[in-house]
Amino acid sequence: MQIADTGTALREILKSAPRPCVLVPTMGAFHAGHLALMQQARALAGPGGTVIVSIFVNPIQFDRAADLAAYPRPLTSDLAACGEIGVDVVFTPAADAMYFPDRSVSVTESLLSRHLCGASRPGHFDGVCTVVLKLFLLTGCDTSIFGEKDFQQLAIIRRMVRDLDLPVEIVSGPTVREPDGLAMSSRNSRLTPQQRQDAPRLRQALLDAVSLGSVEAILSSARAAIEASPLTRIDYLTLVDAETLQPISEILRPAVLAVAVFYGEVRLIDHASVAPA
Ligand code: AMP
Numbered sequence: 001m002q003i004a005d006t007g008t009a010l011r012e013i014l015k016s017a018p019r020p021c022v023l024v025p026t027m028g029a030f031h032a033g034h035l036a037l038m039q040q041a042r043a044l045a046g047p048g049g050t051v052i053v054s055i056f057v058n059p060i061q062f063d064r065a066a067d068l069a070a071y072p073r074p075l076t077s078d079l080a081a082c083g084e085i086g087v088d089v090v091f092t093p094a095a096d097a098m099y100f101p102d103r104s105v106s107v108t109e110s111l112l113s114r115h116l117c118g119a120s121r122p123g124h125f126d127g128v129c130t131v132v133l134k135l136f137l138l139t140g141c142d143t144s145i146f147g148e149k150d151f152q153q154l155a156i157i158r159r160m161v162r163d164l165d166l167p168v169e170i171v172s173g174p175t176v177r178e179p180d181g182l183a184m185s186s187r188n189s190r191l192t193p194q195q196r197q198d199a200p201r202l203r204q205a206l207l208d209a210v211s212l213g214s215v216e217a218i219l220s221s222a223r224a225a226i227e228a229s230p231l232t233r234i235d236y237l238t239l240v241d242a243e244t245l246q247p248i249s250e251i252l253r254p255a256v257l258a259v260a261v262f263y264g265e266v267r268l269i270d271h272a273s274v275a276p277a
Pocket of ligand 1: 027028034037173185186
């Protein structure tokens with residue numbers, strides 16, 4: 001396994017890398033969800049292709065300085081996990097290897113990012129699109145894999161690829177969950193034992209609500225179930241069209257019930273599909 005910590009070093013390694021090149025962008029602090037995406041990448045690349053994993057806690061996608069500072073960075077164990085899975089190249093740049101101090105160009109998405117995480121985290125998806133475009137350009141990857149857990153991110157990356165004619169195939173991987181249903185997240189390790197015990201209610205609240213038929217019934221049931229715990233504060237709870245990600249007042253097409261909550265300073269997201277009657 002080769003490790004690069006600058007764009008120049010990465011390009012040098014990848015000059016002779018056999019195709020296809022499959023990229024898994026991450027911020028590290030691996031859990032089983034990340035590992036599943038890497039295994040998927042290994043299978044897609046085949047034994048002869050190249051699997052690239054980037055580990056970069058991207059400062060420009062954080063809207064809260066405290067969240068960026070507290071983000072876990074267990075690089076040694078992350079690299080060991082990449083080695084075990086059979087990743088070929090790991091890219092681990094520092095922030096100053098990715099961004100000039102006077103950088104002035106970025107990617108902006110202006111429709112799918114209007115609601116959900118885009119509304120509550122100003123600038124987040126511009127930061128995500130900018131870093132992902134840079135990673136596509138630095139690696140020249142043929143395929144890149146993203147988790148369905150971050151479904152707004154996945155939709156926005158697909159839109160960026162479509163609108164900017166990027167020659168990269170986007171593949172998604174299913175959400176990996178703890179046995180109690182909590183979606184795996186690098187932020188789960190920051191929950192107190194009491195918050196961790198409470199957190200699976202989030203998923204259950206969504207699943208119990210999605211079949212209730214009307215937008216009002218779904219939203220009020222999920223809200224009541226989530227607010228039943230004094231440990232959480234809802235950041236948003238929104239029912240959106242599955243394709244446009246705009247809030248809906250009637251369920252005529254596939255939709256998504258999406259939630260973000262705070263446990264103290266820790267923000268968790270989850271979502272569930274809603275089918276039209
Ligand atoms: P992150 O390190 O949080 O930026 O995530 C890196 C990639 O892993 C993204 O494509 C995420 O959507 C994906 N991911 C995060 N959590 C999960 C999960 N529980 N199951 C599957 N994929 C995930």
